[in-house]
Amino acid sequence: MDIIISNSIDKPIYVQIKDQLKTMIISGALKEGDALPSMRLLAKELRISVITTKRAYEELEREGFIETVGGKGTFVASKNLDFIREEQQRLIEAHLQEAATSAKAIGVSLKELIDIVAMLYKEE
Known part of the structure; x- marks a missing residue:
């Protein structure tokens, strides 16, 4: 499993693990029913x-991305893609609301903000 941990960013390690696993699940790199490494094995590898790792797995399970089956392991949960997409859109809207509020506060016009977002979107 390709999880990269960085000590040079301000994001806690469990959040880095959670975010990377979530991205793999949403993108389809990890499919419904795929087994995840045990918490101990993942901790050892990283x-x-x-x-x-326990905290990352607990949060993913709470959010519905994975499920633990006693005695068998942890697996990618059957997912409702519409629900996951809606959740991600909600997060994007929250970030954009924050950006819009900051832009208004310093006098950035709507057109300038749209141009910035378009430029950032194209860079990726």
Whole structure:
């Protein structure tokens, strides 16, 4: 499993793991029913605490992305793609609301803000 941990960013390690696994699930790189490594194995591979992987898995399970089956392991949950997409759109809207509020506060016009977003969107 290709999870990259960076100590040079301000994001906690469990969040980095959670976000990368979530991206893999949403993109289809991890499919419904795929087995995830055990918390211990993932912690060993990443050279981090089991507590950290446990927290990432707990949050993913709470959000409905994975499910743990006693005695069998942890698997990608059957997912409602519409629900996941709606959740991601909600997060994007929250970020854009924050950007719009900041832009208004310093006098950036709507056109300038749209141009910035268009430029950032094309860069990726």
